[in-house]
Structure formats: C-alpha cells, structure tokens
Amino acid sequence: MTERSTIDVSLSDIAKRSGLNSALVKYYFGSKQGLLLALVEEVLGRGMDQMEGLLTMEIDPVEKLKLHIKGIITVYFRYPFINRLLHHMYLDPELDTVVGERISKPLATLQRQILEQCASQGRIRPVNPTMFYFIVVGACDHLFFGQQALRIAFGIDGVDDDLRRTYTGTLIDLLMNGMLVPDAKPL
C-alpha cells in the first residue's frame, strides 16, 4: 500500500509481492478482510502498547498527553495508508464494529485516562473527552489525509520529517496554550 500509494491492493497482488501463493494468504487470514484487520492491528497495536505504557509512567501527565499526540502523528507518518484503510474498513458492515471496538475505542479510552490524570493534578481545565478525541484525531489525520490539498493549495509535495515536527509542535502548542495573547483587548 505504501509502495503504490493506494489501499486498492488485491489478495493476489499481495501474494505476488510476498512470494507466497494467495491460497496460503487465505489460509492464514481467512479472507482479505481478515488480512486487513491483522494489518491494522499489527501497525496500530504496537503504538497502542507504547501509549498504554505511558499511563503508568511517573512523569508529568501533561508530558504524557504531548507524547500521546506526537505518537498518533508518528503512526500516521510511518504508515501513510493507515487512515485511508481505516476509513475504508469503517464503511464495510462486516468490519466496522470490530475496527471500532479494537482500534478507536481503546485509543479513546487511553486518551480519556491521560486527560483525567492531567485534570486530577490540576494541570488542565476539564475538557469533553469525546470532543477532544475527534478534534485531535481529525487534526492529526488531516495533514496526511489532506495531502492533495497540501500539494495543490500549498505547493507542498508530501510530508517530510521537518513538516511532521512543525505540525506536531503547532498542534500541541495550540491545544495546550491556545493562540490568544492573554489580556490583549480588542482595538
């Protein structure tokens, strides 16, 4: 998917590229849907494990929240196909529930727990965790999902490491500090 910049890859393409025959791929994963699910769980599972590790670390919870956001963007950066694939799976009535249960829900739960740690230590104002989830995931997602707009409207051809860092820094700064100058009054 990364090689071809599309999620439109058939089982026989995968079999060919991996040097295995497609019957074997089917044998292991049951179906193409089974393979896709194994793929997102493999890619996102590792990130999720790291994020879960965050929860119990003895560091400032605000740092955890920053690392969490940075982690989401890094996963999208490393696996540029992952969002498109998730959207695609969410539109498949045979996959939508399992994607929701195994991917979105654990991520949302983790994020809510980090927010609660921050709030309980008086470091952040309370925020609606559901709203926060869609704001953060949407913002992280769009740098990659909106790559056509990035190219055509801004003349930027793809996300490199510098852009990823700038984006992460800007997003974290906005979410944490906002952009208003305190005490500045309208003219």
Place this chain on the structure above:
Amino acid sequence: MTERSTIDVSLSDIAKRSGLNSALVKYYFGSKQGLLLALVEEVLGRGMDQMEGLLTMEIDPVEKLKLHIKGIITVYFRYPFINRLLHHMYLDPELDTVVGERISKPLATLQRQILEQCASQGRIRPVNPTMFYFIVVGACDHLFFGQQALRIAFGIDGVDDDLRRTYTGTLIDLLMNGMLVPDAKPL
C-alpha cells in the same frame, strides 16, 4: 447524496430524482464531473462569500476567526456529503487541480488574512497558517467524516444541533485558550 448517505450517485439517478432526463443534465454540466464541481461550488461558494464578507467587517478580528471556524463546521453539518465528495474529487486527476484552486486555496487565503488581522492587532501569537489550516479543517471535518467511529466507539448516532454546538465551542476554546491551567506546576 444526503438522502442516501453516500456520494455514489449516478447521473441517471440524479436525472430520475430531479425529473429531468440525463441528456439534459449532461447538456448543462458537460459530464458528471462538471455537475459535481457545480455542486461543490454552489454549496461552498455561498459559505465562502459570507466568510469574505467577514474580512472587511469592523469587528474584533478574533470574533472573525471564531465565526470563520463556526462557519466551516456549519457547512459540513448542513451538507454531510461534502467532505467525502471533496476527498473523492481530490483523487480524480481531472478534478484535483480545479478543486484545489477553487475550494481549498481560497479558503486557506481567507483564513490566513483573518489570522494576519488578529496578529497585527496583537490579539494572537503568530501561528504558521499552513499548519493552522490543516489542524482546523481536519478537526472540523472529523466529527462528520469519523461518524462511524462516533457511533461505534462512543455510541453517538449522528451529529445533532447540540453536538455541533458543543463541538464548535470546544474546538474554538482549545484553539483560543488551550487547556493548560496557567502557572500550575507538575506535582
């Protein structure tokens, strides 16, 4: 598209539903792509005109920025198919440039001008307008684009007026004020 919750609508479906024959639809719009383009320009053009009106209004530019963000979410709310359609058009090599030039670029320019007004009056800290664009559009977009996740991971079935308002309020508050409690130190 709203009726069927899908952008997968054929010219003959449209002809049928509108009571016109598909040759007439083709005569006016040239092709299905021509019709799609006319549709997004009609839907988004009005919103864009209103936003352009904002620029010259004699009000606090921070209020303009808030109205601008509110306006983006309202358009997505009224036309739930519009994002999916734009993504779809961006993937069509015959449409991507024209969508970028007529939709994304004017929106980005307008947003940058509002940000400049805010910064020049000392109301906001300078922010990278390109990063801001993707953060804001992605966040506004995701409440609607991520509706499957909303339903499955959060048990919320669609975006109603209350949810739209809560989302808009949370996003604007985060972008403006951030969530950190000032002067709170890590424990």
